[in-house]
Amino acid sequence: MIRRSIGTIYAKELADSLRDRRTLVSTLLVPTLLMPVLILGIGTLASRVFSRARQEVPRIMVVGGADSPGVRAELERSGKFRVETASADWKRLISDRKVRAAVEIPEGFERALESGSAPPVTLYDFEGELNSGLAVGQLRNFFTGLRERTTAKILAARGLPVSVARPFEVRQSNVAPPEKTGGNLVGGILAYIIITFCVIGAMYPAMDLAAGEKERGTMETLLCSPASRTDIVLGKFLMVLTGSLAAVACSLISLVVTLAVVGGALGTGAGGAARGAGVSMTVDPLGLLGVLAMVIPVSVLFSAVLFTVSLFAKSYKEAQTYAQPVVFIGIIPLGIGTLPGINLNLPLALVPVLNISLVCKEMLSGVWHWGYIAAIFATTAVYAAVALALAVRMFKSEGVLFRT
Amino acid sequence: MIEARLLTKVFRDRRKGEIRGADGVSFRVEPGRIYGLLGANGAGKTTTLRLLATLLRPTAGTATVAGHDIVREPEKVRAHVGFLAASTALYARLTAREMIAYFGRLNGLGEPELRARIRALADELGMHDFLDRRCDKLSTGMKQKTSIARMLVHDPQVMIFDEPTLGLDVMASRAIVEFVRQCRDRGKTVIYSTHVMSEAEKLCDVIGIIHDGRLRAEGTLGEILGLAGGAGLEESFVRIVTAEGRE
Numbered sequence: 001m002i003r004r005s006i007g008t009i010y011a012k013e014l015a016d017s018l019r020d021r022r023t024l025v026s027t028l029l030v031p032t033l034l035m036p037v038l039i040l041g042i043g044t045l046a047s048r049v050f051s052r053a054r055q056e057v058p059r060i061m062v063v064g065g066a067d068s069p070g071v072r073a074e075l076e077r078s079g080k081f082r083v084e085t086a087s088a089d090w091k092r093l094i095s096d097r098k099v100r101a102a103v104e105i106p107e108g109f110e111r112a113l114e115s116g117s118a119p120p121v122t123l124y125d126f127e128g129e130l131n132s133g134l135a136v137g138q139l140r141n142f143f144t145g146l147r148e149r150t151t152a153k154i155l156a157a158r159g160l161p162v163s164v165a166r167p168f169e170v171r172q173s174n175v176a177p178p179e180k181t182g183g184n185l186v187g188g189i190l191a192y193i194i195i196t197f198c199v200i201g202a203m204y205p206a207m208d209l210a211a212g213e214k215e216r217g218t219m220e221t222l223l224c225s226p227a228s229r230t231d232i233v234l235g236k237f238l239m240v241l242t243g244s245l246a247a248v249a250c251s252l253i254s255l256v257v258t259l260a261v262v263g264g265a266l267g268t269g270a271g272g273a274a275r276g277a278g279v280s281m282t283v284d285p286l287g288l289l290g291v292l293a294m295v296i297p298v299s300v301l302f303s304a305v306l307f308t309v310s311l312f313a314k315s316y317k318e319a320q321t322y323a324q325p326v327v328f329i330g331i332i333p334l335g336i337g338t339l340p341g342i343n344l345n346l347p348l349a350l351v352p353v354l355n356i357s358l359v360c361k362e363m364l365s366g367v368w369h370w371g372y373i374a375a376i377f378a379t380t381a382v383y384a385a386v387a388l389a390l391a392v393r394m395f396k397s398e399g400v401l402f403r404t
Numbered sequence: 405m406i407e408a409r410l411l412t413k414v415f416r417d418r419r420k421g422e423i424r425g426a427d428g429v430s431f432r433v434e435p436g437r438i439y440g441l442l443g444a445n446g447a448g449k450t451t452t453l454r455l456l457a458t459l460l461r462p463t464a465g466t467a468t469v470a471g472h473d474i475v476r477e478p479e480k481v482r483a484h485v486g487f488l489a490a491s492t493a494l495y496a497r498l499t500a501r502e503m504i505a506y507f508g509r510l511n512g513l514g515e516p517e518l519r520a521r522i523r524a525l526a527d528e529l530g531m532h533d534f535l536d537r538r539c540d541k542l543s544t545g546m547k548q549k550t551s552i553a554r555m556l557v558h559d560p561q562v563m564i565f566d567e568p569t570l571g572l573d574v575m576a577s578r579a580i581v582e583f584v585r586q587c588r589d590r591g592k593t594v595i596y597s598t599h600v601m602s603e604a605e606k607l608c609d610v611i612g613i614i615h616d617g618r619l620r621a622e623g624t625l626g627e628i629l630g631l632a633g634g635a636g637l638e639e640s641f642v643r644i645v646t647a648e649g650r651e
Contacts, residue, residue, distance in 0.1 A: 004509075005510060008506070008509040012495075012498070012502075012506050015498070015502070016495060019497040020497060216496065217491050217493030220459065220491050220492050220493075221507075224457055224482060224485070225482060225507055225510040225511065226479045402459075
């Protein structure tokens, strides 16, 4: 009898929610469309901006160096820079992005170079600005080359081989398979996006089924039925959970399809840009399944918390006000999880949401710490059960149900 | 049958302190009778009826509804009660048929029984034209019929009406009043709350006057008029309420 009531309420809520445009948009449409927009749209845009910046011949200024015409001439001959003599306001011009970088050549640089003890050359840039960074990088390469050529010349003059100054080379090679590289690079962000959808997917059904029903007067109608309060909560909660998991499923399916499209679009757009930068866009499918499994208890947790919060509200609008902090509180640990250097350990494995974010990142990189996975699944399930019990308790409170 | 015994409900409010929504209310309603609960706004009518419908739990006292105790067996009580109030709305995105079926299922009706019941109710209330229309597209009259069908789908023994004509026009109000009479004629136990004197005069076999959560007077229309010595129910009501207030 109890199960039948829960099923009846769930079936009604499902039919009702499928007719609600707001719920459909938040649980199905947005999660489906956002992945392609993020990966293809923003990825393509970023790659265009980056390639345009790389194609640009940067305008640079030379500060000093009047007695080093050879260095300046070599800079000009390289064809990599538009070289100008520094004006009095060259620092402002860099700050205003009119000039990409500047190089200060100290007095007597060329002369000192021949003796092998030249004073340092100083490079000036706009830190964090893409074009300025690229320009200063090219300047650094130019002066590194000049230093190596000078070293070689000095060694040759003394009859010594170049290897005296460079006895060995250092090489770097990636041994991780592409899915692990890709997972490590995008894992944190993917976990962030997927868990965010698990919150967004739960938010609108929770508000509609709790505060919305109170506001519309249908809650009182439902309370007149013989269904127990616990059955009503569980039936409604299952619908909220369905919304959350549907949003996650849509975002994951959309992600897989988008990555397949990007994978097929070699040399173009985000896929091409990623490959150009040596980044694999491949994610371990097993990792994705792992993420889906780990998201279930966190979906239960957010569904129960959002349902409880919405239940307390008198109206849909009030529920929105209460739900926003919950979303922010949930998303902050996710943001922390995406930071580089934050890795899973025992204390962090007990922090709700952050633990899921970190373990998802690891699973998407192909790292499976089964002890942590089990502990995180279990603790999140306990948090979720507590939140659900709180929702049932709240629903039994007359002060909450008939709050006016 | 309904039997309320010293029903008390105390609400605690941060600003106002303790509010006694129902204060030792006792009465009895027999099958085939309409008990009118007459009171001003905030007198305690809705609280008393919500206690009987087990939407609220009493602070003290109890009641039996259709033979079941409201504290110990709230689900059984609700299975035998039909509750209609101005505040019990319809699900806007469901059709009238889905709305009735939903409450039929919640009341444990099987699918063949439910189909037959919906057909019978649609015949009786003249709902066939709009049975498959969404509730948010229905007129006030159609919504009212759907609410009545929702209330009747499980054929309850006890009918609780909490100001059901509130906000309705004359025609819609008359239809409700007529429906309440039919319930009595079918042997249902009916309790009807209102602050409209004419409705109470027309409908109720017994009238209970409630004020500040307490039942101030009870009896047939004639007994109430005799008790207060008023020319009509309205005047008698005012005399009873204000006399008690002066004490």
